[in-house]
Amino acid sequence: MRTKLVAGNWKMNGGLAQNKALLEGVMAGVAGFNGMQAAVCVPFPYLAQAQQALAGSKVAWGAQNLSQHDKGAYTGEVAASMLLDFGCRYVIVGHSERRSLYGESDELVAAKYEAAQKAGLTPILCVGETLEEREGNITEQVVGRQLDAVIARSGVASLAKAVVAYEPVWAIGTGKTATPEQAQAVHAFIRGKIASLDKGVADGLVIQYGGSMKASNAAELLSQPDIDGGLIGGASLVVEDFVAICQAAQR
Numbered sequence: 148m149r150t151k152l153v154a155g156n157w158k159m160n161g162g163l164a165q166n167k168a169l170l171e172g173v174m175a176g177v178a179g180f181n182g183m184q185a186a187v188c189v190p191f192p193y194l195a196q197a198q199q200a201l202a203g204s205k206v207a208w209g210a211q212n213l214s215q216h217d218k219g220a221y222t223g224e225v226a227a228s229m230l231l232d233f234g235c236r237y238v239i240v241g242h243s244e245r246r247s248l249y250g251e252s253d254e255l256v257a258a259k260y261e262a263a264q265k266a267g268l269t270p271i272l273c274v275g276e277t278l279e280e281r282e283g284n285i286t287e288q289v290v291g292r293q294l295d296a297v298i299a300r301s302g303v304a305s306l307a308k309a310v311v312a313y314e315p316v317w318a319i320g321t322g323k324t325a326t327p328e329q330a331q332a333v334h335a336f337i338r339g340k341i342a343s344l345d346k347g348v349a350d351g352l353v354i355q356y357g358g359s360m361k362a363s364n365a366a367e368l369l370s371q372p373d374i375d376g377g378l379i380g381g382a383s384l385v386v387e388d389f390v391a392i393c394q395a396a397q398r
C-alpha cells in the first residue's frame with residue numbers, strides 16, 4: 148500500500164513572518180491526520196526556519212533544486228550535502244520551470260537526481276508535457292523520454308527511493324487542472340512503463356499529480372488508482388487550502 152504524499156512547492160514565495168504562520172498552520176492542521184505524508188519544499192534561505200519549526204512534527208521538508216556537483220567552484224549553487232545539513236528529506240528535481248526557464252536538460256536533471264540520491268535525499272522527479280506536446284499526441288513520448296534519462300543514469304531500481312511527480316506544464320499555475328481521467332491515464336502509463344522493467348518498484352512508486360491541484364479537486368484526483376499524492380504550488384501558500392488537500396489524502 149502506497150502512502151500518499153502531499154508536498155507544497157512554495158516556489159520563490161515567502162518571507163520570515165509569513166512562513167512562520169504558514170509552517171505553524173500546516174503543522175497544526177495535519178497533526179491529527181493519518182495514513183498520509185505532508186511536506187513543504189521551501190526556498191533555500193528558509194530551510195533553517197523550516198527545520199526549526201517542523202522538527203519532530205509530522206511535516207517533512209525539502210528544497211526545490213540542487214546542484215549536480217558535490218562541492219567546489221560553482222558560484223550560487225547549493226549541494227545535496229548542504230540540504231542534508233538542514234534536515235531535508237526531499238528535493239524537487241526537473242520542475243518544468245527549471246527545465247523551461249533555466250534550460251535544464253533531461254541529462255542535467257538525471258545528474259541532479261543522482262546527486263540527491265547519493266546524499267540520501269529523496270528526489271521528487273518532475274515530468275510532464277507542454278500543451279503543444281499534448282495536442283501533438285506525444286505526451287507519452289515526452290514523459291517516457293524524461294523518465295528514460297533517469298533510468299539510463301541511475302537504473303530502474305533507483306526509483307524505489309524516489310518520488311515521481313506528473314505535472315502537465317499546461318496545468319501549472321494556470322487554474323486548468325487535468326481531468327482525473329487525463330491524469331490517471333498518464334500515471335498509469337508511467338507505472339506501466341516502470342513495471343515493464345521492475346514490477347516491484349512500479350507497485351511501490353509514489354506518483355504525485357501536480358498542476359492546479361486545490362481543495363476543490365483534490366479528492367477526485369486522489370481517488371484515482373495511480374495518483375498517490377500531489378505537488379502543490381499556489382494552494383500550498385494558503386494554510387486552509389493545503390491542509391484540505393492533505394485531509395483528502397488520508398487513508
Ligand code: PGA
Nearest residue numbers: 319320358359379380381
Ligand atoms: P500549481 O503548481 O499548483 O500552482 O499549479 C504546481 C507546481 O508547479 O508544482
